[in-house]
Amino acid sequence: MCVTCGCGIGQTLIGGYALRQQRKPGEPMRFRLHEKDALVSDVSASRIVKLEQDLLAKNNVYADTNRRYLSAHGIFALNLVSSPGSGKTTLLVKTIAALNGTPPLAVIEGDQQTENDAARIRAAGAPAIQINTGKGCHLDARMVGQAVQQLNLQDDSLLLIENVGNLVCPASFDLGEAHKVVILSVTEGEDKPLKYPDMFRAADMMLLNKCDLLPHLTFDADLAVEYAHRINPKLQVIHISATSGDGMPEWLAWIREGCRNAAAAKASLG
Amino acid sequence: MCFGGKTAMHEMSLAENVLQIIEDAAQQQGFARVRTVWLEIGQLACVEQESLRFGFDVVTRGSIAEQARLEIIETAGQGRCEKCAQNFPLAALYEACPECGSYDVKVTGGDGMRIKELEVE
Numbered sequence: 001m002c003v004t005c006g007c008g009i010g011q012t013l014i015g016g017y018a019l020r021q022q023r024k025p026g027e028p029m030r031f032r033l034h035e036k037d038a039l040v041s042d043v044s045a046s047r048i049v050k051l052e053q054d055l056l057a058k059n060n061v062y063a064d065t066n067r068r069y070l071s072a073h074g075i076f077a078l079n080l081v082s083s084p085g086s087g088k089t090t091l092l093v094k095t096i097a098a099l100n101g102t103p104p105l106a107v108i109e110g111d112q113q114t115e116n117d118a119a120r121i122r123a124a125g126a127p128a129i130q131i132n133t134g135k136g137c138h139l140d141a142r143m144v145g146q147a148v149q150q151l152n153l154q155d156d157s158l159l160l161i162e163n164v165g166n167l168v169c170p171a172s173f174d175l176g177e178a179h180k181v182v183i184l185s186v187t188e189g190e191d192k193p194l195k196y197p198d199m200f201r202a203a204d205m206m207l208l209n210k211c212d213l214l215p216h217l218t219f220d221a222d223l224a225v226e227y228a229h230r231i232n233p234k235l236q237v238i239h240i241s242a243t244s245g246d247g248m249p250e251w252l253a254w255i256r257e258g259c260r261n262a263a264a265a266k267a268s269l270g
Numbered sequence: 271m272c273f274g275g276k277t278a279m280h281e282m283s284l285a286e287n288v289l290q291i292i293e294d295a296a297q298q299q300g301f302a303r304v305r306t307v308w309l310e311i312g313q314l315a316c317v318e319q320e321s322l323r324f325g326f327d328v329v330t331r332g333s334i335a336e337q338a339r340l341e342i343i344e345t346a347g348q349g350r351c352e353k354c355a356q357n358f359p360l361a362a363l364y365e366a367c368p369e370c371g372s373y374d375v376k377v378t379g380g381d382g383m384r385i386k387e388l389e390v391e
Contacts, residue, residue, distance in 0.1 A: 046305055046391045049295060055287045055309075055383040138280055169280030172316055197363035198316045201377075230364050230373040233352075 013132040014147050016115075059173055062141035066148060066176025074156040074266030076103075076258040079175050081199055082183035083192070084165030087209045089117050091183065091242040092160060093124040098252055101125075103259045105158035108147045110139040112164060127151060138169040141176055156263040158255060171198040178258060179204040184228075186210050186219040193228040200231040205238070207251065212241040281318055284383065285325030291385050292335050301390035304335040308387050312380035314347040314363060343386070348379030 012019040054060070070077050082088050092107060099105060107128040109117040118130035129147045131139060144161060153159060161177060163170040171180075182203035184192055187210055193200040200206070206228055208221060225237050238254070240247030292304055307326075311317050319342055330336050349360030351367035352374040358367065360380070366373050 046389050047301075049299055049301065049388045049390050051291060051295060051385050051387055053291050053385050055284050055291075055385060058287060058290065136283065138283070140283065168316065169283075172280060173283075194364045201363055227364075230366070233374045 012134055012136060012143060013130075014143060015129045015131075015150055019143060019146065056172065056174075059141050062145050063174035063176040066141055066145050069145075069148065070159065070176060070178075071262065071265060072269065073153065074263040075153055075159050076157075076255070076262040077159040077161060077175075077177040078255075078258075079161045079163055079170070079177035079180045080183060081163045081167070081170045081180055081203070082165060082185075083167050083188060086165070086183045086185040086188070087242055088162050088165070088183055089120055091207070091209060091240070092162060093120060094242045094245075094248065095160070095252070095255070096121065096124045096126045098248055099158070099255070103156065103158045103256070104154045105160060106151045106153055108139075108144060108151070108159070108161045110143075110162060110164045112136070117162065133164055137164055137166050138173050139163050139175060140173050144175045156259070156266065158259055167192070167196040167199045171202045178262065181205045181207060183207045183209050184224065186214055186217055186221065186224075190220050190224040191227055193224065193231050197231045200228050200235065203232065203235060205236045205254070207247075208237060208239045210241060210243070211239045211246055212244040279318070279321050279325070281321035282325040282329070284317065284322060285329045288326060288385055289329050289333055289335060292388065293333070295388065296334055296390075299390075301388075302334060303391045304338040304388050305391060306339045306341060306389035307335065307385065308341045308343060310343045310345055310382070310384045310386050312345050312347065312382045314360065314377060314381040315383050317383060319344075345380045345382070347377065347381070349375040350378045352376055 080088055096105065105126055107121045107126050109121060109128055109130045110133060111117055111130070112133050112135070115130045118128040121128035129151055131143050131147055133139065139161065161175060180203040182199050184206060186208065208224065214221060221239065228235050228237065238247050238250050240251055288307065288309070292307070311319065323340055326340050330338060347360040348357065350357050351370060351372055353372040354367060354370040356367055356369040357378070360375065360377065365375065367375055
């Protein structure tokens with residue numbers, strides 16, 4: 001943190017605590033200039049410094065660390081992404097109830113503000129930690145890594161990460177999850193996969209949610225799936241309704257299979 | 271991505287990453303000011319250049335990169351059809367193969383974001 005004004009720390013809160021800084025022990029403070037005098041540059045020769053670094057390299061290092069930790073503990077992690085209002089939290093609550101403790105699970109909730117969603121998850125009977133990103137529009141791997149430490153996850157369990165409601169930014173940030181699951185509700189437009197292609201390309205599973213409402217809408221479910229497959233031909237799709245329970249058995253079976261595979265992979269690591 | 275106005279965007283995080291890389295390089299390579307930053311941004315990288323410029327201006331305020339010139343080199347999107355193995359320029363992720371019409375297209379270029387080099391003093 002800058003000693004002059006305290007800048008350098010965002011407004012991210014994890015379970016109510018501030019996100020720790022990236023500075024490693026012994027590393028010097030990030031130096032920021034605050035005196036205008038210092039901005040008057042000397043007349044000195046310039047030189048070129050080659051960097052060739054990926055802008056997401058740092059996030060990807062944290063994501064790799066998370067992925068190694070999760071696989072060493074047999075934890076199957078899903079990153080749930082969607083627009084706001086697609087029914088993610090309701091779907092999570094129903095999923096928690098239906099799984100009924102097998103496998104054990106925990107939830108990381110990402111929102112810009114409020115603890116509301118973590119409270120809903122806890123009321124449903126699962127441990128949850130809320131990450132408030134402040135002005136941030138997505139979770140990143142460092143936030144998730146710290147949340148994972150605070151959650152004390154069980155081996156061979158399920159970790160559900162509900163990302164900030166946003167179909168754009170979370171696509172670029174790997175959290176170390178096994179799969180991104182994109183949730184599209186039938187009250188949205190069929191062409192959302194075309195309008196926000198990055199997310200549908202990054203996901204392995206699409207849940208077409210609120211399908212119980214289809215009789216009342218003009219939404220063309222086949223067209224939505226066709227558009228999604230144009231972006232990502234390998235995308236798996238489940239038609240689901242958290243309210244009526246349609247599609248839930250298929251979704252739960254997919255989760256259980258992922259958990260079994262994660263546990264088996266851990267066992268084979270010895 | 272810009273939601274209109276001053277609300278959240280991931281370009282701000284990317285700009286913070288750029289500054290972090292610059293500050294790390296400054297410690298390793300011993301420079302005190304940055305005059306120019308060259309970024310290479312893929313056409314398919316999901317980055318709004320104007321938002322990135324705005325974010326860069328904001329996060330570099332008071333840093334060694336304050337008032338540095340930001341040069342963005344856009345790299346063209348490239349795709350390869352998984353059906354007919356045709357390589358072609360891909361302007362958007364929803365485009366089909368111009369040869370056979372298949373949507374089974376693999377992105378082979380233009381989806382990255384790199385900081386290439388700096389002019390420093």
